[in-house]
Amino acid sequence: MSLNFKTRSAAKIIIDGAKIRRKDQIFALFAAALNFEPEYVANLDALYDALGERGERVFVIIKRGGILKLRLGKFYDILLEVLRSGKAKILIL
Template sequence: MSLNFKTCRVAKIIIDGAKIRRKDQIFALFAVALNFELEYVANLDALYDALSERSRQVCVIIKRGGILKLRLGKFYDILLEVLRSGKAKILIL
């Protein structure tokens, strides 16, 4: 399936695996991009709620996904599940 990220006008979130070291940094990125208080997206359940409540899609680009997976371990896999369940478009580089 081809993903066209140029048409994603609502929220584009770029996660650089080389810059992220902790889970809370991921949540902070989403809080800023979705224009929410950090407390509103401070865990995976809240992130799922925020994504699924949006009427328009969120586009997530993950750069250096291998590094991010090494740093975050199992959380990385669960994060991807939450993003997909919340109907986010995902591109992993």
């Protein structure tokens, strides 16, 4: 599956900190929501590139952000930096 250029609607990604235990689960969520093959969005650099292709049409809702931060450690902070620099709109609950 590749990026669907016909669909220019916003992507909404919901990350539930209680359900995520590993980094690869985060990348899988983004790949599915952005219509990319999972191997295309397999690291933070690739995630940044994928966000760039979507422009400012990515909305990320993080539920139970405290739990997610505990589970992912420093990766959580870096993920937020990548999302912000990639122009994603973020809501942390």
